Amino acid sequence: MVPLALLPRPRSLALSGLLLLSACGADRSRPEGAASLSQVGGEPEVVEVDLEPAVQPPRRPSVEPVEAPGEGSDFRTATSAAGRYTVRWRPVGGEVPNNRHFELDVWLYRGTEELEPLSGARLYVSGWMPDHGHGLVVSPKASEQEPGHYLVRGMLLHMGGFWQVFFDVIDANGISERAAFELELP
Amino acid sequence: MRRRLLLLAAAWLSSWPFLSWAASGQDSPAPDVLIGTVQFSDKELARILTLSPLPDPPSDPTNAVEDDPRAARLGQWIFFDPRFSGNGEVSCSTCHLPSRSWTDGRTVAEATGVLERHTMSLWNVAYNRWFFWDGRADTLWSQALGPLEDPREHAGSRLQYAHLLAADAQLERAYEDVFGALPELGDEQRFPAAGRPVLDNEQDPLHVAWESMRPADQEQVTRIFTNLGKALAAYQRQILSRSAPFDLFVEGLREGNGRKQRMITDSARRGLKLFLDKARCSICHTGPNFTDMEFHNNRVPPLEDEFSADQGRYRGIELVMQSPFNGAGRYSDDPDGEGAVKVSYLRRTGHNYQEFKTPSLRNVAATAPYMHQGQFARLEDVLHYYSTLENAMPTHHSAEKILQPVGLSQVEMSDLISFLESLTDTSLPAELLSPPPTPHVE
Numbered sequence: 001m002v003p004l005a006l007l008p009r010p011r012s013l014a015l016s017g018l019l020l021l022s023a024c025g026a027d028r029s030r031p032e033g034a035a036s037l038s039q040v041g042g043e044p045e046v047v048e049v050d051l052e053p054a055v056q057p058p059r060r061p062s063v064e065p066v067e068a069p070g071e072g073s074d075f076r077t078a079t080s081a082a083g084r085y086t087v088r089w090r091p092v093g094g095e096v097p098n099n100r101h102f103e104l105d106v107w108l109y110r111g112t113e114e115l116e117p118l119s120g121a122r123l124y125v126s127g128w129m130p131d132h133g134h135g136l137v138v139s140p141k142a143s144e145q146e147p148g149h150y151l152v153r154g155m156l157l158h159m160g161g162f163w164q165v166f167f168d169v170i171d172a173n174g175i176s177e178r179a180a181f182e183l184e185l186p
Numbered sequence: 187m188r189r190r191l192l193l194l195a196a197a198w199l200s201s202w203p204f205l206s207w208a209a210s211g212q213d214s215p216a217p218d219v220l221i222g223t224v225q226f227s228d229k230e231l232a233r234i235l236t237l238s239p240l241p242d243p244p245s246d247p248t249n250a251v252e253d254d255p256r257a258a259r260l261g262q263w264i265f266f267d268p269r270f271s272g273n274g275e276v277s278c279s280t281c282h283l284p285s286r287s288w289t290d291g292r293t294v295a296e297a298t299g300v301l302e303r304h305t306m307s308l309w310n311v312a313y314n315r316w317f318f319w320d321g322r323a324d325t326l327w328s329q330a331l332g333p334l335e336d337p338r339e340h341a342g343s344r345l346q347y348a349h350l351l352a353a354d355a356q357l358e359r360a361y362e363d364v365f366g367a368l369p370e371l372g373d374e375q376r377f378p379a380a381g382r383p384v385l386d387n388e389q390d391p392l393h394v395a396w397e398s399m400r401p402a403d404q405e406q407v408t409r410i411f412t413n414l415g416k417a418l419a420a421y422q423r424q425i426l427s428r429s430a431p432f433d434l435f436v437e438g439l440r441e442g443n444g445r446k447q448r449m450i451t452d453s454a455r456r457g458l459k460l461f462l463d464k465a466r467c468s469i470c471h472t473g474p475n476f477t478d479m480e481f482h483n484n485r486v487p488p489l490e491d492e493f494s495a496d497q498g499r500y501r502g503i504e505l506v507m508q509s510p511f512n513g514a515g516r517y518s519d520d521p522d523g524e525g526a527v528k529v530s531y532l533r534r535t536g537h538n539y540q541e542f543k544t545p546s547l548r549n550v551a552a553t554a555p556y557m558h559q560g561q562f563a564r565l566e567d568v569l570h571y572y573s574t575l576e577n578a579m580p581t582h583h584s585a586e587k588i589l590q591p592v593g594l595s596q597v598e599m600s601d602l603i604s605f606l607e608s609l610t611d612t613s614l615p616a617e618l619l620s621p622p623p624t625p626h627v628e
Binding site: 154 | 478479
C-alpha cells in the first residue's frame with residue numbers, strides 16, 4: 001500500500017473525503033477509456049492544455065519494482081485518481097514556503113505498487129484554495145531531469161491556509177490522470 | 187511537533203500587566219494573556235509576532251546598483267528635478283510628495299494629464315513583488331520608466347533625458363561615477379533632441395524621430411534610460427517605514443517590556459485583535475509589511491462610471507510579460523537567474539479581472555484618500571466599506587470568496603483605525619525628503 005502523506009485538515013470538508021478515497025486508489029482496476037481530471041471543490045481549476053482524445057493504454061510488460069527515491073524520507077506520495085500513476089514530491093530546500101517562489105522535486109511512476117519511472121510525461125502542477133475560491137497565481141513548469149525525475153520551477157503558494165495541490169500527469173500516450181495532495185500552509 | 191509558546195504574565199507597576207515568553211517544548215495549554223484590557227490567545231500572540239519586525243528589504247538581483255550610495259544620490263536628485271519632463275515642470279515629487287507621505291492627496295493622479303488611478307505612496311516599495319496597482323512592472327527600476335515617458339505624467343522622452351545628462355556637468359559626473367562613460371550624443375542626426383517609441387501612434391513626432399535612429403544608437407539611449415530607473419530605485423529603496431509604535435509594542439511582547447507594550451493604546455490593541463480575527467484583514471494584509479504582495483478584487487465601486495472598465499491585474503499580467511524591461515529582459519542585470527522567476531511563470535485567468543494589488547498598510551493613516559482610484563476619503567470610509575460591502579461592484583468572474591461583509595460596530599471601526607494609526611512611522615531621515623545638494627557624492 002502506497003503511503004499517503006497527507007497533512008490533516010483542521011476543519012472537515014465533505015469533499016476531501018471523496019478526494020482521499022480517490023487518491024488512495026480505492027478502485028485500483030485500470031479504467032477503460034476516457035482520460036479523467038478529477039475535479040474537486042469550487043471553481044474548476046482548468047489545466048490549460050488540450051487533452052488528446054483518450055486512447056486505450058497499451059498493455060505493459062511487468063517490470064522489476066524499483067526502489068522509490070525518498071522512501072521513508074520527506075517525499076509525499078499519492079496515486080493518481082484512477083490508479084494509473086504514482087506521484088512523489090518534495091519541495092527543494094526542505095519546506096514549502098509561504099508566499100515565496102520555490103521548486104519541486106518530483107518522481108513520476110507508472111503503477112502503484114510495481115513502480116516504473118514514467119519518462120517523457122507532461123506534468124502540470126496547479127493548486128486551489130477552496131476557502132478562498134482561487135488557485136495559484138503561477139503556472140509552474142516541469143522539466144525531466146532523468147527518466148521519471150522532474151524538476152518543477154516557478155511554484156508559489158501565495159497565501160497561508162488550506163491548499164489542494166494537483167499534479168496532472170499526461171503520459172506519452174496522452175492518458176491524463178490527476179493526483180491530489182492537501183496541505184495546510186502556516 | 188509544534189512548538190508551544192509559554193506565556194508568563196507578570197504585573198507591571200500600577201495596574202499595567204506585561205508579559206514575556208519563551209519558546210519551550212512543553213505542550214501545556216497556555217492561558218490567554220491580558221495586555222491592558224485586551225485578551226489575546228497564544229495563537230493570536232504567535233501571529234502578532236509575524237507582523238514585526240520588518241526585516242531589511244530583499245535584494246533585487248535585476249538592479250546591480252541598488253545598494254550603491256552614488257546611484258541612490260543620483261536617483262534622489264532626479265526624483266525632485268523637473269527638468270526630467272517634457273515641459274520642465276513635472277518631477278516624481280509632483281505626485282509623490284514627501285510632505286504628503288509620498289502621495290498627493292488627490293483621488294486620481296494628475297500632471298500634464300489626468301490618470302485613471304490614484305497615486306500610490308512609496309513607503310516600503312523595495313519589498314514589493316509587483317509595482318503599480320495592476321503589477322504591470324516586476325521591478326522597482328522598470329516601474330520608474332513608465333511615468334518618465336507617459337504623456338500624462340512627465341511627458342518627456344528617453345532621448346531628451348540622455349541629452350540632459352550630457353548637458354549638465356554635475357549630472358554627467360553623477361551618472362558616469364555609477365554607470366561609466368556616457369556615449370557621445372552630439373551628432374543631432376544620430377541622436378535627435380527628443381524621441382521614444384510611441385507604440386500606439388506611429389505618426390507621433392517622437393516616434394518618427396526614434397525610428398530615424400540606428401538600432402545600435404537606440405540601444406545606447408535605452409540603456410541610459412534604464413540606468414536612470416536603476417538610480418531612482420536605489421533612492422526609493424531607502425523610503426522605509428518600520429519603526430512605528432506597533433513595532434515597539436511587538437518588541438515589548440518579545441522582551442516582556444511593559445513600557446513598550448504601552449506604546450499603543452488599548453483601542454489599538456483591540457483593533458489589532460479585530461484585524462487578526464473578526465475583521466479578517468490579515469488574510470490579505472499579511473506579514474510585517476501588511477500585504478500578501480498579490481492581487482484581489484475588492485469590488486470597490488469606481489470613482490466615476492467611465493472608469494469601470496479598468497481590467498486591473500488581468501491586463502497587468504499581459505503588460506509585464508510583454509515588457510522589454512521586465513526581469514527576464516536584456517536590461518535586467520539577472521535575466522537568467524532569480525530575477526526572471528517572477529515573470530517567467532505567471533498565470534493569467536479570468537480571476538485576475540479587476541484585481542488590484544494589496545497595498546501595504548504601513549503609514550496608511552497618512553496616505554488618504556484610499557484605494558486604486560482614491561474612492562474613499564478617510565479610513566472611516568474604508569472600514570465602512572469592508573464592514574458592509576455597500577455598493578460593491580458585481581463580479582462577472584469568480585468572486586473573491588474571502589471578501590465578506592464583516593459587520594463592524596462603530597466602536598470596532600474606531601478601534602481598527604487606532605490600530606492602523608499605530609503603524610505610522612515618522613522617523614525617515616530628513617535628508618531623504620528633499621533634493622540633495624548635488625546629484626553626485628562629493
